[in-house]
Amino acid sequence: MTETVDRQTQFSGTSAVRAGQEIDLARLHGWMTANVEGFAGPLTVEQFKGGQSNPTYKLLTPGQNYVLRRKPPGQLLASAHAVDREYRVITALHAQGFPVARTFGLCTDESVIGTWFYVMDCVDGRIFWDTSFPDVPREQRAAYFDAMNATLAQLHMIDVEKAGLADYGKPGNYFSRQIGRWSRQYMEDADAGRVAAMDRLVEWLPANIPPGEEVSVVHGDYRCDNMIFHKTEPKVLAVLDWELSTLGHPLADFAYHLMIYRMPPETTTGLLGRDLDALGVPTEAEYVAAYCARTGRAGIDNLDFYVAYNLFRLAGIVHGIRGRVVRGTATSAHARKMAEGVENLADLALAQARKIGA
Incomplete structure (x- = not known):
């Protein structure tokens, strides 16, 4: 079995609810009845294999399926797992015609299932867990890349004032604030230990x-497995997992997505060292040019810094x-496997930074 098959089968679809993340169905049914227009039971629940940070569930009823995202149980960092922010941005972007799921309600009453949660539509489509899109014919892969590119450009061109998101984050000094935030979280998490490359x-x-300031809504974790594609067409139906979204610099967001070209396949199915022509996918330069054309840019200065920052x-x-x-508080096999990769990612980040003088 190949690594590609492993990822696709390991993370796709649903399974039984994991131990320690169970939901009181009777209380949830009562909340859904009172707060979700058109809801009618009986209600059953499964857990998505993905959604590691904020546990994600499929709610099944005879008439419609829903998705529930919740904070995980247990002790949490104060700024993490803000499902209320996810709910707000998804609701606002849906109203702007951006491809996200329709939301139905947010619950901040912990007595219902033990943590805050929100409910949204269950969008039917395909999720790809490998950046090379191995399940797509070669001649169609460029169109899937173009769909990802166009969707991210669409996000970055949304008017934050018109969308009602002008206060969704602090405008300005984005890199300084984000580097400070992730540095603090790294330094304060004594349980996870220290890493020499991170310290540097x-x-x-x-x-x-x-230098330079720009402000847009940024997704923060934009990659192929956080999108639902049409079942047969290169079309993004919904962008998922908005936990890290905020107001920020669009080039930081784009460079995060662009890391697929700078990371090896064994890390997170990156494209570094792959034969892009044989795969039928655009080069990094072509992908950057397409984004620039869509967002009215002549090019991207300081791209290497943006990538180094995102790897960090x-x-x-x-x-x-x-x-x-x-x-x-993270019990899945996927979480344990990811946790083993800290040093490799930190080394990749430092290697990128050394290209520009670190």
Whole structure:
């Protein structure tokens, strides 16, 4: 069995609810009846294999299926797992015609299932867990890449004032604030331990931030497996997992997505070293040019810094997962596997930074 098949089968679809993440169906049924227009039971629940940070469930009824996202149980970092922010941004973007699921309600009453949660539509389509789209014919892969590119450009061109999201984050000084945030979370999570490459990046990154400010809604984790595609067409039906979204610099968001070209296949199914022509996917330069054309840019200066920052940030995210594994609040096999990759990601980030003087 190949690694590609492993990822696709490991993360796709649903399974029984994992131990420690059960839901009181009677209380949830009562809340759904009172708060979700058109809801009618009986109600059954399964858990998606993905959705590691905020546990995600499929709610099945005779008339319609729903998706529930919740904070995980247990001790949490104060700023993490903000499902109320996810709910807000998805609701606002749906009203702007951006491809996200329709939302039905947010619950901040912990007595219902033990943590805050929200309910949204269950969008029927395909999720791809490998960036090379191995299940798509070669001649169609470029169109799937173009759909990802166009959807991210659409997000970055949304008017935050018109969308009602002008206060969704702090405008300005995005890189300084984000580097500070992830540095603090890294330093404070003693359970996950220290990493030499991370220590160096915590020192180097804030002293080398490029000039220039732009503000847009940023997704924060934009990659192929956080999108639902049409079952047969290269069309994005819904972008998922908005936990890390905020107001920020669009080039930071784009460079995070672009990391697929700078990361090896064994890390997170990256494209580094792959024969892109044989795969039928665009080169990094072609992909950057398409995004620039859609967003009215002549090019992207300081792209290497943006990628280094994002690799650092990703290492910080995975470092946090390691901390949750140690504390017992992340129990899945996928979370444990991800937690093993902190050093590799931190080394990749530092190697990228060294290209520009670190």
